[in-house]
Amino acid sequence: MTVSVILMMPHGYITFNTKCIRTAMIHRFEILKIVNQLHMTRKCWMFFLLIPFLSEAQQVRKSKYGAEVLQHTGWFKKSCTADSNKRMIELRSAIPSITYDLRYATKVNFVKQALYPQYTSVTFLRLPAAIALANVQKELAEKGLGLKIFDAYRPYSVTVKFWELIKDERYVANPSKGSGHNRGLAVDLTIINLTNGKELDMGTGFDNFTDTAHHTFTILPETVLNNRKLLKEIMLKHGFRLFETEWWHYSWPNDRNYEVLDLSFEKLSKLSSK
Numbered sequence: 001m002t003v004s005v006i007l008m009m010p011h012g013y014i015t016f017n018t019k020c021i022r023t024a025m026i027h028r029f030e031i032l033k034i035v036n037q038l039h040m041t042r043k044c045w046m047f048f049l050l051i052p053f054l055s056e057a058q059q060v061r062k063s064k065y066g067a068e069v070l071q072h073t074g075w076f077k078k079s080c081t082a083d084s085n086k087r088m089i090e091l092r093s094a095i096p097s098i099t100y101d102l103r104y105a106t107k108v109n110f111v112k113q114a115l116y117p118q119y120t121s122v123t124f125l126r127l128p129a130a131i132a133l134a135n136v137q138k139e140l141a142e143k144g145l146g147l148k149i150f151d152a153y154r155p156y157s158v159t160v161k162f163w164e165l166i167k168d169e170r171y172v173a174n175p176s177k178g179s180g181h182n183r184g185l186a187v188d189l190t191i192i193n194l195t196n197g198k199e200l201d202m203g204t205g206f207d208n209f210t211d212t213a214h215h216t217f218t219i220l221p222e223t224v225l226n227n228r229k230l231l232k233e234i235m236l237k238h239g240f241r242l243f244e245t246e247w248w249h250y251s252w253p254n255d256r257n258y259e260v261l262d263l264s265f266e267k268l269s270k271l272s273s274k
Contacts, residue, residue, distance in 0.1 A: 087127045
């Protein structure tokens with residue numbers, strides 16, 4: 001991104017371009033020293049002051065639903081530099097033994113259409129959530145069990161597609177708020193037997209929106225109740241929070257003002273490989 005910096009003068013102007021906001025801001029303060037020394041009026045330098053701020057604002061846009069969305073990799077990198085806990089971690093790179101069944105890259109989901117690019121084979125969580133999930137996997141492995149991931153990070157634009165298809169907050173997130181998935185904090189998952197790869201019986205499949213999927217629903221076989229209890233207890237133990245109406249959905253606390261992201265899987269993959 002190129003930032004144009006312009007200093008209006010009584011008999012002309014000074015202009016230069018830079019691809020770095022930080023550089024532009026340094027130049028701004030240096031030139032203001034000159035402005036003060038020359039006793040120029042505010043009219044001479046006001047336009048110069050506005051240019052960098054307008055360029056910064058373009059990186060976090062407000063969606064048509066009112067949510068502030070970060071969609072520029074440069075500003076995401078800047079956020080991660082300021083707080084390393086905001087890094088997005090590809091889960092298989094952190095947990096090589098984890099299993100993926102990324103349903104929204106297929107038509108095997110409740111909307112019966114692929115909402116992620118075909119052949120999507122990566123998924124992400126913020127650093128603290130990824131570390132906690134690795135600890136869950138390690139503890140399950142001691143029992144001959146492991147995790148299967150249905151979904152984790154979800155670009156904000158996909159949440160908008162969900163909403164415009166369904167428009168029912170019982171089933172999809174309202175894009176006016178952004179979701180835990182958009183922030184890289186939520187994960188949809190189940191437990192599998194590592195010997196045969198089969199899922200433990202949880203009473204319903206993923207994305208079942210009946211009362212049977214609720215944590216409080218107990219009219220189920222004892223085996224199912226025990227399986228759900230195992231998943232719930234181990235996830236809560238490692239810092240995740242449950243979602244009452246979906247046994248498969250857990251989220252990491254939003255304790256660091258994590259941004260709503262609309263970065264593609266391809267862009268995040270490139271960033272995580274550097």
